Amino acid sequence: MSSHSVITILGATGSIGDNTLALVRQNPDLFRIKALVGGSNVEKLADLALEFTPDVVGIADATKQARLAERLLGSEIKIVAGDAECKDLAAIKVDIVIAGIVGLAGLPSMMKAVEAGQTIGLANKESLVSAGHVISQVAAKNGARIIPLDSEHSAIFQCWHGWQERLDGNDVHEGMSSIQKICLTASGGPFLTRALNEFASITPQDAVAHPNWEMGRKISVDSATMMNKGLEVIEAHFLFDLPAEQIEAVIHPQSIIHGMIHFRDGSIIAQLSSADMQVPISYALKMPGRLNWDPEPLDIVALGKLEFLPIEPDRFPCFALAQNALIQAGTAPAILNGANEVAVAAFLAGHISFSSIATIVADSLATNIDGDINTLDAVIAVDNEARRVATVLVEKIKGQ
């Protein structure tokens, strides 16, 4: 029996993949990779496969299969290609599946892992936002455990021992009734202090330049609009079974406190660390213990002061759109997410302005796309319709 903790990484070629693999690289005696899945970056995936020698490697873009085979010639690593084949890798039994694919493209493999009763380290928040009902039901039925990797949710998870016990199926001594509210922090992104009359000139390059975190392009734009925080409020609702009124967000430009719990006895418990995703990922890999991965020590005296500010609605309209989608419930979170993915891609491609992201999401939500959200196929149908509506709106702006 191996003493290693065995890991599958979905989205191995991205930023979450990089941070997870940095921990694996540093701790070969603790962790072993079972499967690595990438989207289309075949050269990076091949390099990672040769370094970490998983049993199997999957590439979603099937046109890259031949190149992957060429790069792995002579190794014993099995190759699979295509969305369906890659998705199935999430069901191979491991100690933890890291869900690090960006966008709703991560939903099918996430669901496979949930159906297989896996422990899942969840970064792919879009799946939980759009399909939270289905995922929660199927996870409960199959005994799947969802461990948050998102830094704010990891902070709440680390501070709330009662929740961890509940996740393990034990009695909760520190139950839901002891929580007044949770608070997620937000950096405010690169445009926290930019004059509102300069928003029209924001470029994709400006928007992906996050002040504190190194992340993929899509989430970096979400941080700039603060849709990221809105998605995180919905993510927190599904992860921790809390209503919208018990989930707060505040701007904290230093990104040192990631989340806090306000208990009903007046205590607040917070989690602090440098802005480094290896902190929450290492917790998910080692919990309830702590991995000594030799992080740069956080010098709290040098920090000087920590600031907290309210979220300005005019500057960050996407945040309220997400909060309202959570309150509206039903199809609204899936519409919000699908429209946002289309709008962010259009902005990154230079087709629409930064401010049009919020307009497109708001106009897509206003169409009130009807539908069921209790099966995976139904959620995907709502998402497809939201994307169709948002794409029409993008085309309209392009034509102006």
Ligand SMILES: NC(=O)C1=CN([C@@H]2O[C@H](COP(=O)(O)OP(=O)(O)OC[C@H]3O[C@@H](n4cnc5c(N)ncnc54)[C@H](OP(=O)(O)O)[C@@H]3O)[C@@H](O)[C@H]2O)C=CC1
């Ligand atoms: N980066 C961070 O620090 C944080 C990220 N998150 C969340 O984690 C998720 C990943 O973000 P991040 O790592 O920054 O994103 P990146 O853009 O850096 O990486 C995205 C990953 O998803 C893969 N991918 C994209 N499309 C597909 C597809 N259709 N099928 C299979 N794989 C696909 C990419 O593969 P390839 O590049 O090979 O095409 C890549 O491995 C997002 O949901 C984000 O919100 C949450 C908190 C922090």
Ligand SMILES: CC(=O)[C@@H](O)[C@H](O)COP(=O)(O)O
């Ligand atoms: C690292 C992480 O968890 C990101 O989701 C982060 O929260 C982004 O920063 P913002 O607070 O600016 O959205």
Ligand SMILES: [Mn+2]
């Ligand atoms: Mn986050």
